[in-house]
Amino acid sequence: MPDTYDVAVVGAGPAGLAAAVESAAAGLGVVLIDAAGQPGGQYWRHYDENHARPDDRRGHHGLRTFTRLRERLDVLIGAGRIRYLPGHQVWLITRGEGGEFTLRLTPTTSPATDGTDGLSRAETARALILCPGGYDRQLPVPGWDLPGVMAAGGAQALLKGHRTLAGRRAVVAGTGPFLLPVATGLARAGAGVAAVVEANGTLGWLRDPVGTMSVPGKGVEALQYAALMARHRVPYRRGTVIREILGEGRVEAVRIARVDRADGRLAGPEEEIAADLVALGWGFTPSLELPLMLGAQTRRDVDGSLVVVVDDLQRSTVGGVYVAGEATGVGGAALAVAEGRLSAVALAVALRRAPESSREAVTAVIRRLRGEIRRGRRFAAAMHRAYPVPVAWTRWLTGSTLVCRCEEVSYGDLVRACRDLGAQDARTLKMLARPGMGWCQGRVCGFATAEIAACLNRRETTAEDLRPLSTRSLAVPVTLGELAALADDAPGG
Amino acid sequence: MTADLVVVGAGVVGAACAYFASLAGLRVVVVERGALAGGTSSAGEGNLLVSDKEEGPELDLALYSQRIWREDLGPHAGLWEFESKGGLVVAASDEGLASLRELSVHQRRCGVEVRDVARDELRDHEPHLSPGLAGGAFYPQDAQVQPMLVVAHLLRLAREAGARVRTRTEVTGFLRDGDRVTGVRTTGGDIPAGAVLNAAGTWAGGVADLARVHVPVLPRRGFILVTEPLPARTIRHKVYAAEYVGDVASSDAALQTSPVVEGTGAGTILIGSSRERVGFDRTVSAKAVGTLAAKAIALFPMLREVRAMRTYLGFRPYCPDHLPVIGPDPRAPGLWHACGHEGAGIGLSAGTGRLIAQALAGDEPDLDLTPFAPDRFPVAEEALR
Numbered sequence: 060m061p062d063t064y065d066v067a068v069v070g071a072g073p074a075g076l077a078a079a080v081e082s083a084a085a086g087l088g089v090v091l092i093d094a095a096g097q098p099g100g101q102y103w104r105h106y107d108e109n110h111a112r113p114d115d116r117r118g119h120h121g122l123r124t125f126t127r128l129r130e131r132l133d134v135l136i137g138a139g140r141i142r143y144l145p146g147h148q149v150w151l152i153t154r155g156e157g158g159e160f161t162l163r164l165t166p167t168t169s170p171a172t173d174g175t176d177g178l179s180r181a182e183t184a185r186a187l188i189l190c191p192g193g194y195d196r197q198l199p200v201p202g203w204d205l206p207g208v209m210a211a212g213g214a215q216a217l218l219k220g221h222r223t224l225a226g227r228r229a230v231v232a233g234t235g236p237f238l239l240p241v242a243t244g245l246a247r248a249g250a251g252v253a254a255v256v257e258a259n260g261t262l263g264w265l266r267d268p269v270g271t272m273s274v275p276g277k278g279v280e281a282l283q284y285a286a287l288m289a290r291h292r293v294p295y296r297r298g299t300v301i302r303e304i305l306g307e308g309r310v311e312a313v314r315i316a317r318v319d320r321a322d323g324r325l326a327g328p329e330e331e332i333a334a335d336l337v338a339l340g341w342g343f344t345p346s347l348e349l350p351l352m353l354g355a356q357t358r359r360d361v362d363g364s365l366v367v368v369v370d371d372l373q374r375s376t377v378g379g380v381y382v383a384g385e386a387t388g389v390g391g392a393a394l395a396v397a398e399g400r401l402s403a404v405a406l407a408v409a410l411r412r413a414p415e416s417s418r419e420a421v422t423a424v425i426r427r428l429r430g431e432i433r434r435g436r437r438f439a440a441a442m443h444r445a446y447p448v449p450v451a452w453t454r455w456l457t458g459s460t461l462v463c464r465c466e467e468v469s470y471g472d473l474v475r476a477c478r479d480l481g482a483q484d485a486r487t488l489k490m491l492a493r494p495g496m497g498w499c500q501g502r503v504c505g506f507a508t509a510e511i512a513a514c515l516n517r518r519e520t521t522a523e524d525l526r527p528l529s530t531r532s533l534a535v536p537v538t539l540g541e542l543a544a545l546a547d548d549a550p551g552g
Numbered sequence: 553m554t555a556d557l558v559v560v561g562a563g564v565v566g567a568a569c570a571y572f573a574s575l576a577g578l579r580v581v582v583v584e585r586g587a588l589a590g591g592t593s594s595a596g597e598g599n600l601l602v603s604d605k606e607e608g609p610e611l612d613l614a615l616y617s618q619r620i621w622r623e624d625l626g627p628h629a630g631l632w633e634f635e636s637k638g639g640l641v642v643a644a645s646d647e648g649l650a651s652l653r654e655l656s657v658h659q660r661r662c663g664v665e666v667r668d669v670a671r672d673e674l675r676d677h678e679p680h681l682s683p684g685l686a687g688g689a690f691y692p693q694d695a696q697v698q699p700m701l702v703v704a705h706l707l708r709l710a711r712e713a714g715a716r717v718r719t720r721t722e723v724t725g726f727l728r729d730g731d732r733v734t735g736v737r738t739t740g741g742d743i744p745a746g747a748v749l750n751a752a753g754t755w756a757g758g759v760a761d762l763a764r765v766h767v768p769v770l771p772r773r774g775f776i777l778v779t780e781p782l783p784a785r786t787i788r789h790k791v792y793a794a795e796y797v798g799d800v801a802s803s804d805a806a807l808q809t810s811p812v813v814e815g816t817g818a819g820t821i822l823i824g825s826s827r828e829r830v831g832f833d834r835t836v837s838a839k840a841v842g843t844l845a846a847k848a849i850a851l852f853p854m855l856r857e858v859r860a861m862r863t864y865l866g867f868r869p870y871c872p873d874h875l876p877v878i879g880p881d882p883r884a885p886g887l888w889h890a891c892g893h894e895g896a897g898i899g900l901s902a903g904t905g906r907l908i909a910q911a912l913a914g915d916e917p918d919l920d921l922t923p924f925a926p927d928r929f930p931v932a933e934e935a936l937r
């Protein structure tokens with residue numbers, strides 16, 4: 060392998076796997092870097108492969124696609140055409156004089172177990188395909204800081220990755236179809252699922268003709284989940300939200316109420332449901348630290364998330380930087396795979412590695428992938444419209460509800476910073492009241508803080524509100540010792 | 553809308569001037585193109601230092617500002633987390649210590665409190681300091697504030713005294729009557745005013761250009777590292793290496809890094825800051841950030857295993873002679889300046905605001921403003937811009 064790769068692919072979820080495999084197949088020198096220990100990302104975040112059980116497969120749709128990508132990945136790694144670095148997080152990307160990218164990596168596992176020396180390392184590449192995916196979006200609610208409350212994906216990850224049952228009586232709440240696999244997963248693992256509390260209507264996208272038609276498989280998937288829910292007798296509460304999580308020292312119950320979809324008002328009667336596990340999910344927040352670090356343009360998507368602006372070849376506004384998967388807009392695994400493929404094919408063409416002879420074939424592939432992506436986007440948009448974050452959700456907050464758990468900033472603190480001190484946007488709010496300044500650097504409270512800033516100033520949330528809470532100068536915290544090493548090997552600055 | 557005074561810029565300097573001018577009875581309008589404290593005042597640290605200044609007009613202004621922070625603004629100190637924690641300057645070598653001692657002799661003469669700290673007393677002040685240091689000096693007057701809270705509260709207090717604050721409004725030109733400045737043109741309409749104060753920080757040169765006068769303010773970039781929270785009082789004072797004073801006064805464009813290490817109320821450690829002249833380049837410099845980390849570890853070896861959560865950067869507004877520009881501009885009557893405070897604008901803002909308010913009201917200011925005169929720059933130096 061050369062010192063400088065043609066392309067560094069960051070993230071080995073559906074998008075990154077597809078991008079890496081397709082790049083290598085086109086003859087590019089590839090390094091694939093992923094924070095997780097195994098390929099698959101959050102969708103195929105699976106059980107430890109060495110201890111697979113037959114029923115593990117049931118939690119994984121599109122497993123055939125994954126298996127195929129996995130096999131190709133193994134072959135390409137074996138042939139020395141992909142350098143795969145699992146267990147490494149990219150924490151900084153800088154650009155050299157010649158335009159090449161230097162990626163700084165830090166191991167996620169302890170040196171004793173991963174066989175490396177546990178130190179930072181650097182890789183350089185001529186181009187980047189960034190596929191960093193996303194994570195569960197959270198909204199604060201009174202009591203969400205109690206032990207026993209976790210992100211829906213967190214509960215799912217525990218199940219899938221570690222086969223740990225996180226609780227015995229669960230409530231899964233928030234909005235969107237991803238609550239269903241979490242609930243059925245918990246049920247199959249033996250937890251009692253007391254309720255799925257869905258803020259919006261029924262399995263809405265089934266009734267959306269455009270959306271369902273564009274991605275037929277999704278309808279089938281949804282019906283399977285519905286059947287599983289019925290089999291496990293999981294009550295599905297529509298148009299309902301958790302308005303408070305109750306408990307002394309840990310979760311004991313949730314209080315739910317109906318929510319008016321039009322104006323976000325809560326209506327009685329309230330009801331209490333006993334629970335020892337609450338899994339919350341309000342859609343997804345794309346991880347944008349790497350694209351933002353490089354200066355890529357971003358916009359606010361249909362679901363309210365900040366996403367990277369890409370053209371119809373997955374190119375960001377920064378030369379040489381392609382972005383695929385959730386970071387360009389939340390839309391599911393199949394779409395992520397198509398985007399990953401397209402970015403690789405487009406890059407190969409740009410680097411003139413696509414064989415002359417097959418130019419027509421390449422054009423056809425690009426056309427097909429674009430069509431797939433267009434349909435996927437349309438489906439995603441329909442889904443986002445069916446499962447919005449309820450308007451005026453901030454009304455459920457009380458003055459003492461924590462918004463930023465790291466820095467213990469309450470909703471009341473934010474109200475005071477806006478009303479008394481004149482914070483008119485999320486950045487100023489962050490400066491004056493410290494939400495997003497703690498350990499997670501706004502990963503958990505960023506979306507909520509942006510919405511609160513806008514709402515308190517009586518206006519729509521904008522990309523400018525989201526950006527300061529999505530930007531992270533270091534993609535992950537690193538020790539000062541690792542930083543100090545930059546002083547020696549940084550070329551010029 | 554008309555005003556006695558339009559303040560251009562809602563950074564710490566503009567906020568302090570607006571506050572003191574409002575208290576003096578002027579009708580003030582603050583015009584800010586972005587958000588309050590959206591410029592350099594939210595991109596630095598909040599040290600109020602006397603220790604890093606050599607004898608001269610800047611030290612006089614720093615000492616005067618100390619008095620304003622503690623007396624005039626004393627009743628509000630809690631609002632902006634004022635903390636008089638003291639600064640410890642340490643020298644690695646005997647030569648370094650000798651020049652530190654010499655500096656402190658001059659500083660004492662000007663009214664700075666300094667206590668010599670012997671090699672074996674260093675760790676009584678800071679238990680985690682590296683063992684190999686030669687000695688140091690303790691400056692009890694050094695203090696800190698949270699700059700964004702200073703801006704927000706000073707503007708709130710100014711509003712309570714009648715001032716108006718217009719954010720997201722950019723000054724795009726001046727109203728003139730011959731040479732006289734009689735107000736500003738903004739993206740939100742014209743504002744006639746008796747006087748206009750240019751408090752546009754690093755961008756003050758551009759605002760001066762709009763009035764066709766030259767004020768040579770340039771950006772000097774600085775990075776800061778923020779660590780994960782550590783237990784309270786792990787690092788008790790502001791601690792920095794003696795070379796820092798030399799770097800602050802230097803005019804070299806190349807990268808200089810002499811870390812100032814300090815704890816904050818939130819438990820995080822701030823490590824600032826580098827100095828280099830690279831225009832308004834916002835990309836992270838691996839070299840600057842790496843060197844800061846390396847030098848902080850040299851002072852406090854325990855920091856090696858501590859994690860940095862983030863870095864940030866800002867652009868200090870600096871003038872070629874490293875002094876701020878404060879006072880009326882004889883080239884354009886009605887135009888005033890309060891800008892170019894470089895790496896000390898938070899500390900110097902209090903004194904600057906007070907002096908500007910005195911001069912605007914027609915009183916004799918407590919400090920002679922001649923060293924800060926806007927037209928002091930030789931033409932040759934202006935041509936360098």
Ligand SMILES: Cc1cc2nc3c(=O)[nH]c(=O)nc-3n(C[C@H](O)[C@H](O)[C@H](O)COP(=O)(O)OP(=O)(O)OC[C@H]3O[C@@H](n4cnc5c(N)ncnc54)[C@H](O)[C@@H]3O)c2cc1C
Pocket residue numbers: 069070071072073074075092093094095099100101102103120147148149150190191192193211212215237240241280346349383384385386390391392393395534
């Ligand atoms: C509970 C749950 C159920 C779901 N169910 C479905 C479903 O039924 N159908 C469907 O279509 N979709 C489903 N999804 C969504 C699906 O998981 C995503 O659409 C898909 O995984 C996105 O793929 P991606 O490649 O963009 O990102 P991801 O799968 O998130 O992969 C990103 C990878 O990048 C890595 N990474 C990020 N930053 C860095 C960095 N700085 N350095 C190194 N590595 C980094 C991450 O660790 C991760 O491994 C579900 C998601 C969840 C959480």
Ligand SMILES: Cc1cc2nc3c(=O)[nH]c(=O)nc-3n(C[C@H](O)[C@H](O)[C@H](O)COP(=O)(O)OP(=O)(O)OC[C@H]3O[C@@H](n4cnc5c(N)ncnc54)[C@H](O)[C@@H]3O)c2cc1C
Pocket residue numbers: 560561562563564565566583584585586587588589590591592593594595596597598599600601721722723724751752753754755756759773774775776824825826865866867868869890891892893894895896897898899900
């Ligand atoms: C890394 C770093 C560390 C520092 N550490 C310290 C420290 O410890 N102690 C200390 O005292 N100082 C420190 N400083 C310096 C200090 O931050 C600055 O001196 C101070 O913030 C300058 O304040 P200001 O009000 O002049 O400028 P700013 O805060 O930049 O305010 C100027 C405002 O003018 C606005 N503006 C510009 N043009 C227009 C226009 N045309 N119309 C309307 N508005 C306009 C801008 O948007 C801006 O908000 C540090 C600086 C840096 C970069």
